[in-house]
Amino acid sequence: PVLDTEDAWVSVEGPVSIVELALEQKRIHYPLVEHQFVLCTVLYAVMRLSLKGVKPLSLFDSKGKNAFFKDLTSIQLLPSGDMDSNVLSIRQQFLLKVVSAAVQTLCSSQKDKEVSEEEYFPFEKGKNWPNLAADLAQYLQISEDLVRRHYVCELYSYGMDHLGEE
Numbered sequence: 001p002v003l004d005t006e007d008a009w010v011s012v013e014g015p016v017s018i019v020e021l022a023l024e025q026k027r028i029h030y031p032l033v034e035h036q037f038v039l040c041t042v043l044y045a046v047m048r049l050s051l052k053g054v055k056p057l058s059l060f061d062s063k064g065k066n067a068f069f070k071d072l073t074s075i076q077l078l079p080s081g082d083m084d085s086n087v088l089s090i091r092q093q094f095l096l097k098v099v100s101a102a103v104q105t106l107c108s109s110q111k112d113k114e115v116s117e118e119e120y121f122p123f124e125k126g127k128n129w130p131n132l133a134a135d136l137a138q139y140l141q142i143s144e145d146l147v148r149r150h151y152v153c154e155l156y157s158y159g160m161d162h163l164g165e166e
Contacts, residue, residue, distance in 0.1 A: 026073040035067055035078055038139045049101040049129065059091050059140065083141055091140040095133045096150050102129030103154040
C-alpha cells in the first residue's frame with residue numbers, strides 16, 4: 001500500500017514512523033494465528049479452572065503440533081477436516097471437563113458467598129467459560145450442541161435449574 005503524507009511532514013527528519021515499519025513487515029498466515037489462539041485458550045482454561053491430568057498437546061494431531069513451532073508468516077499445513085477419532089475423543093473429553101469445572105466453580109462460589117460469576121472472577125468480567133468451550137468446539141471440530149447439552153445437564157445436577165432453563 002502507498003502511504004500518503006502531508007507536505008509539512010516530508011522534510012521532517014527522525015526515526016521511521018511506526019506505520020511505515022508495520023507496512024514493511026511480512027503478512028501473517030491468519031489460520032496459524034487462530035491455531036496458536038486455540039492453544040493459548042486451552043492453556044488458560046487448564047490454569048484458570050485447575051484442570052488436572054490434561055495434556056494440551058494431545059488435543060492436536062502431528063500437523064497441528066508441528067505448526068506451533070513455525071513462523072507466523074509461513075504458510076503451514078494445518079489439520080484438515082479429517083481428524084483421528086482418538087484425537088476427537090480427547091478433545092470432547094477436554095471440553096466437557098472445562099464445562100464441568102466451570103459449573104462446579106460457579107456453584108461452589110455461589111453456595112459459599114452468594115456471589116455472581118463476575119464477582120468470583122473480577123478480572124474476567126463477562127468471561128463465560130461454558131460459552132467459551134462451545135466456541136472452542138468449532139475450532140476443535142466437536143459439536144457445539146454436545147457441549148451446550150452437557151452444560152445444561154451440569155446446571156441441573158448442581159441444582160441451578162433456573163440457569164439450566166435459560
